[in-house]
Every structure is written in C-alpha cells, then in structure tokens.
Amino acid sequence: MSLLRSDRFPAVILLVAAALGLVVANSPAGPAVDSAMHVYLGIPGVFELSVEHWIKDGLLAIFFFVVAVELQFELTSGELNSAGKATQPAIAAAGGILVPIAIFLLFAAGTDSASGWPVPTATDIAFALGVLAVFGRGLPSALRIFLLALAILDDIVGIVFIAVLFTSDVNLVMLAIAAALVVLFGILSRQLDGPARVPLTIALVLIAVLAWAFTYASGVHATIAGVALGLAMAQYPALRARHVLEPWVNGLVLPLFAFSAALVVIPAVSPSQLQPAFWGVAAALPIGKLIGISLFGWVALRLGREKGAVPALPFSDLLAAGALGGIGFTVSLLLSELAFAGDALLRDEAILGVLTGSMVALVLASVLVSWRARHYRRLERAGGSPAEEVAP
Template sequence: MSLLRSARLPAVILLTAAIAALIIANTPLGEAVVGVKETYVGIPGVFEMSVGHWVQDGLLAIFFFTVAVELQFELTNGELNSARRALQPAIAAAGGVLVPIVIFLIFAGGSDSAAGWPIPTATDIAFALGVLAVFGKGLPSGIRIFLLALAILDDIVGIVFIAVLFTTDVNIGLLALAALAVIVFGVLSRRLDTRARVPLTILLVLLAIAAWVLVYLSGVHATLAGVALGLAMAQRPALRTRHALEPWVNGIVLPLFAFSAALVVIPQVSPTELSPAFWGIVVGLPVGKIIGITLFGWISLRIGNRGAAPHLSLLDLLAAGSLGGIGFTVSLLLSELAFAGDPLVRDEATLGVLAGSGIALIVAGLLVSQRARHFRRLATSESDREQAPRPPSPTGGQLN
C-alpha cells in the first residue's frame, strides 16, 4: 500500500493502463472490450448506467473527493492559505489556462470542434509529481511548492469548467436535496471523534451515496458530488479518509478510468484528415502550457513583493510549464464531456490528450533532469566550500 502512496508508481500504473487500452482497442479483442464498457449495469428500470459511465461518473467521484480534501487543506493551512502566498502560482496558472485555449481555438475555432477548448487547460497532478519524483532529485522545495500550488489551482479551474459548461437541464429540487445531504454530511463529520464513530461512519457513507445519486439525477455532473463532500467534510477526518482512499484511487480508480477513456481506435487517415480538436490539443497541452506558465510566471515574479514566494528562474518556470502540459486524467474527462455526442471527434480528442501529454512528459523529464543536475552541482560546490581548509591568519592560526 505504501508504494501506491508514492509519487512514482501511480504515474507508471496510470500510463501503463492508458497504453494497454490503446493497444487492445486496436486489436481483434478491442470490439469485445468496448462492448463490456458499453454494457449497462445497475437496478433494471430504477438506476442503470454503462460500465464506462460507472467508471467516469462513479469511481471518478472518489478521485475528486480526494482532490477536494487536498484543496480544502491547501486553502486553509497549506500553500494557498493567503492571497500573498497564492499570487505567483495563481498568475502562472492563469497563463497556463488562457494560452492553451487560444492555441486550441487557432486550430479549432469556427469548427464543430470548438467546444473542446477546455481540454488542454488541465494539469494531472499525479503525473507531474511522478515526473518530479523520478527526475527531480535535488530540486529545491520552492519549485515543488510552486508546482503543487499551480496544479491545485488548475484542478479548481477544471472543476469550475465541469460545473459550468457540462451541466444541462438542472432539476433544482433534486440539486437542493443533494445540497442538504452534503450539509448534513459535513455537520455529522464533525462528530466523528465521539464514541458513536462506527454508526456515524456508516451514516456518512450512506449520505455520500445519496448525495452522489441526487447530483447525478439533477443533471449536474456526478463527480461534483465528490468535490462538494470533500470540501464539506471536517478537515481531520477528511485527511484520514483521503489517506485511506489514496492507494485505492491510485491503484484502481485512476487506472480504470485511464483504461476506459483510452479505449479508442486509431483512425486510419492521414494527419491532414484528423479533426482540428486533435491538433488543438496536441499542440495546446505541451506548447500552450509551457508558453503560458513561463510567460505569466515571469510576469508574476515582477509583481508585488519578491519575498512573498520562492524566487524562480526562467529555466525553473520552463520546467514547471512542461510539467503543467501533462493533462491526462482531467483532460481525458473533459474530452469525454465536450464531445459526448460525437464519438469520432471524442476519440481523436482522446488521442490528442495522450499524444500531447506524452510530448509534455518527455520534455518535462529532460527539463526537470537538467534543473535537478544544476541544483545538485550547486549543493556539491557549496558543500566543498564549507569543508575546504581555511587559509592561515597572519599570526599563524586559522581564520575564524
């Protein structure tokens, strides 16, 4: 279990799941596996969804719950608990959202694919931290803190996009009942340290399921139930719950979603025949994120008090921007939502996410390795200077 809480292994499992799905989808087994994904499961006539939707709307809500718990902690006690500390990563995150949108619209604006503009705005925090763990030995904590804050802010943007853009025909009554369930859940979670811990835990699980069902039936995307529950839960039990769920999210939930989303057949067409969505994403993720985060991050260093946040060089910002281009999980979800009514464009957008994230991953590995080597050399030089014998004083002793 401890390995599944590390930064490296979950990223490897996630990437392996996506590659495996892409390979299987393009073999004779592909049709059968896709058939399983499209099989409806549930209570007949009462509540049924396809296996793919159970993964996308059900299991992924657990992932968003853990994200929301981390957001709650960072906004109250962590790196984003004041406007001063959040300023630099917030400005850089804005660039990492706006520039990829502009690049996407340059390719897809005016076409039927324009609805996919939110797709290249996401950053996969698990992948980004995985690359840091593999290639970033020796990086100063300031860069890691900046990237973590950047990725968290990106998660907030992705959640807002899902809530605002992909909600249709909302049933206000059901949504109000869901909100009531979330409020009761939050209130009861503050009593978990009492003797009635076991029955309260059971009740909280039932309330969470009820909130998820009501949000789904209301027309709002069901993963937002996980966000609401994670933000509402009392912080101490929420962090304990996140810790308990983390291995399952990293080892099962996210790989299953990556496998499900990447089950696409590679179109047998020339590159010029691919949809504008593909090109907008495959360029928008790696190029847009690097340009946006680096440019806006450079501007942020010149706004306000430099001492308010760790100082970063231009090369540090380039490394952070390349990590931001690994969209993966949330970008795959946004692809599914943006092109739900057009399976062909959806599949090409998914391929764009995989290709764009892959390019960003390679670039990030190279840039992060370079910066890590640079800081390791600095640390070695500093250590050598401290250990070097001091020259004798004019009186024959050592200088103090």
C-alpha cells in the same frame, strides 16, 4: 500500500493503463471490450448505468473527493492559505489556462472542434509529481510546492468547467436534496470524535452515496458530488479518509478510468486528415502550458520583486514547471468526453490529442527537470544556495 501513496509508482500505473486501453481498442479484442463497457449494471428500473458510466461518473467521483480534500487543506492550512503564497502560482495557472485555450482556438476556431477549448487547460498532478520524483533529485522543495499549488488551481478551474459548461436541464428538486445531504454530511463529519464513531462512519458513507445519486439524477455531472463532499467534510476526518482512499484511487480508480478513456480506435487516415480537435489539443498541452506557465510565472516573479517580495522560483525552474503542467491526462480526458459527448469521432480524436500532447510534455518535462536537477546538484556540491538562482 505505501507504494501506491508514492509519487512515482501511480504515474507508471496510469501510463500503463492508458497504453493498454489504446492497444486493446486497436486489437481484435477491441469490439468485445467496447461492448462490455456498454453493459448496464444496477437496480433494473430504478438506477442503472453502463460500466463506462460507473467508472466515469461513479468511481471518478471518489478521485474528485480526494482532490477536494487536498484543496480544502491547501486553502486553509497549506500553500494557498494566504494571498501572498497563492499569487505566483495563481498568475502562472492563469497563463497555463489562457495560452492553451488560445493555441487550441488557432486550430479549431470556426470548426465543429471549437467546443473542445476547455480540454487542454488541465494538469495531471499525479503524472507531474511522478515525473518530478523520477527526474528531479536535488531540486528545491519550492518547485514541488509551486507545482502542487498550480495543479490544485487548475483543478479548481476544471471543476468549474465541469459544473458550469457541461450541465443542462438541471432538476432543481434533486439538486436541492443532494445539497441538503452534503450539508448533513458536513455536520455529521464533525461528530466523528465521539463515542458513536463506527455508526457515524457508516451513516456518512450512505449519505455520500445518496448525495452522489441525487447529484447524478439532477443533471449535474456526478463528480461534482465528490468535490462538494470533500470540501464540506471536517478537515481532520477528511485527511484520514484521504489517507485511506489514496491507494485505491491511485491503484484502481485512475487506472480504470485511464484504460476506459483510452479505448479509442486510431483513425486509419493521414495526419492531414485528422480533425482540429486532435491538433489543437496535441499542440496546446505541451506548447501552451510551457509558454503560459513560464511567461505568466515570470511576470508574477517580476511583480513580486517590485513590491519587495522574495520570488519563489527562477525562470529556469518555471520552464520545468510549465513543461510538467502540459501533462494533462486525467481531467483532460474527462473534459474530452464531456466536450464532445455528442460526436464520437471528435471525442476520440481529442482523446488521442490528450495522449499525444501529454506524452510530448512528459518527454519535454523529463529533459527540463533533469537539467535543472543536475544544476542544483552541482550548485550544492559547490556550496551554493538555491536562492542564488533567482533570475535578475
């Protein structure tokens, strides 16, 4: 289990799962696997979902619960618990959202692909931290903290996009019941230290499942239930739940989602015939994130200096962070599914764009992170300090 809690191994599993999905989809077994993904499971006439939707709307809600628990901790006790700590990653995150959107729209504005503008705004924290762990030996901890804060802020924006942009025909009664269940979940989670811990834990699991089901029935994307439950839960039991769930999320939930999302048949066309949905995402992730995060992060660094604050990272480290931010993957894949839910061709090309752009960003990040890591190791051998690296 400790292996599944590490930074490196889950990123490898995720990459293998996505590659396997792409290979299977383009093999003779592809049609059979695609048919299996559309088999409906559940209680007939009461609650049924296809296998694909159980993964995308059901299992992925657990991932978002874990993300929300981490978000709650960082906002209250961690690296985002004050305006001073959050300023540089917040400004950099804004650049890492706005610049990719602008680049995507350069390709897609005025076309049917334009609705996919949210797709290249996400950063996959598991992949980014995995690359950092593999190639970043010797880097200061400030870079990991900055990247974690940046990715969490990205997740907030992604959650807002899912909740606001991809919700329609909301059943307010169902949503109100789901909200009441979330409140009850939060209240009961604060009683877990008492003598009735076991029955309360069982009750919390049942309430969480019901909150998810009513959220799904309301028309709001069901992963939002995971977010709400993670934010509502008392912090200490929430962190314990995250510790228990993390290996399952890393070893099962995310690989299954990556495999199912990557079940895309590669179009038998020339590159010039690919839609703007592909080119926009494939360019916006590696290029937009690199430019947006490093440029806006540098602006934040300069502003911090003018106010007398100690800047968190030099510009060279911001370049490495920007490249890592371009590894969109999990949330970008989900946004591709949602943005082009009514057009299978555009959805598949956007997914291919996510895979392509994320791989380019992964390679670029590996080079930049290795470069910075070697520099810091040389600095350490020479008896220097990372603080000396802050750009003038």
